[in-house]
Each structure stands twice: as structure tokens, then as C-alpha cells.
Amino acid sequence: MSTGILVxxxxxxxxxxxxxxxxxYQQxxxxxEWPVSExxxxxxxxxxxxxxxxLAMxxxxxxxxxQRVKIIFSLGLIIAVILFAKMVGWI
Known part of the structure; x- marks a missing residue:
């Protein structure tokens, strides 16, 4: 297993x-004081x-x-699952 992907x-x-x-918090x-870029x-x-x-949402x-934030985070979650599956050897 690659711990780099997990980290x-x-x-x-x-x-x-x-x-x-x-x-x-700033909103x-x-x-x-430190603007966060969407x-x-x-x-x-x-x-x-x-x-x-x-989780933050x-x-x-x-x-x-x-809506676009929900879509982006959903796609990111799918990418994370794929990376995790690759790491543990499921794909």
C-alpha cells in the first residue's frame, strides 16, 4: 500500500x-483578516x-x-474514493 496517497x-x-x-468564521x-478564496x-x-x-457543509x-460547490465536492469525493481504492488494490 502507498501511504503517500493516504497522507x-x-x-x-x-x-x-x-x-x-x-x-x-469570518463571515x-x-x-x-485573511480572505479565503472560494x-x-x-x-x-x-x-x-x-x-x-x-463535512464542513x-x-x-x-x-x-x-450548487456548484456541492457538485465540485461530490466530484472530489469520487476522486478520493478512486484514489483510495487504487491504494488498497481494489482497482
């Missing part, structure tokens, strides 16, 4: 979750961080009304 998936998902949390408090969240989400983004209720 990448963990880091990507935690990173997207933290970006979503930071964006949510609620009105403080935009493009950055969606790019990392598409590259395997879809689970972290989806569910837990925080942030960006849950944006």
Missing part, C-alpha cells in the same frame, strides 16, 4: 475543512478533498446553498 487525502480533506471553517464575525477551496476539494468540504451549514 495526501488526509491533508487535502483537513485543509479544505479548515478553509471552510475559516471562511464561515459570521465580519472579520476578513476558488482555492473548490480546487483542493476537486483534487480529493471532497469529503472535508462536504454539513457540520457548519456553510455554502450549502451553492
Amino acid at each position: 495526501y487525502l488526509i491533508v487535502a480533506n483537513v485543509y479544505v475543512f479548515l478553509l471552510m471553517w475559516l471562511d464561515y 459570521k464575525t465580519g472579520k476578513k 476558488w482555492q477551496m473548490m480546487t483542493i476539494g476537486l483534487c480529493g478533498g471532497g469529503l472535508g468540504g462536504a 454539513i457540520i457548519l451549514g456553510h455554502k450549502e446553498n451553492r
Whole structure:
């Protein structure tokens, strides 16, 4: 098994979750000290961080009304499942 893929998936998902949390926090408090790029969240989400983004949407209720974000995170989740399946030898 390749632990590199697993480490990448963990880091990507935690990173997207933290970006979503930071964006949510800044939106609620009105403080935009470090602006979060939606493009950055969606790019990392598409590259395997879809689970972290989806969990942030569910837990925080942030960006849950944006259809394109849901689609991107769903595609990212599919990519993550494919990478994981490849890592464990299912495909």
C-alpha cells in the first residue's frame, strides 16, 4: 500500500475543512483578516478533498446553498474514493 496517497487525502480533506471553517468564521464575525478564496477551496476539494468540504457543509451549514460547490465536492469525493481504492488494490 502507498501511504503517500493516504497522507495526501488526509491533508487535502483537513485543509479544505479548515478553509471552510475559516471562511464561515469570518463571515459570521465580519472579520476578513485573511480572505479565503472560494476558488482555492473548490480546487483542493476537486483534487480529493471532497469529503472535508462536504463535512464542513454539513457540520457548519456553510455554502450549502451553492450548487456548484456541492457538485465540485461530490466530484472530489469520487476522486478520493478512486484514489483510495487504487491504494488498497481494489482497482
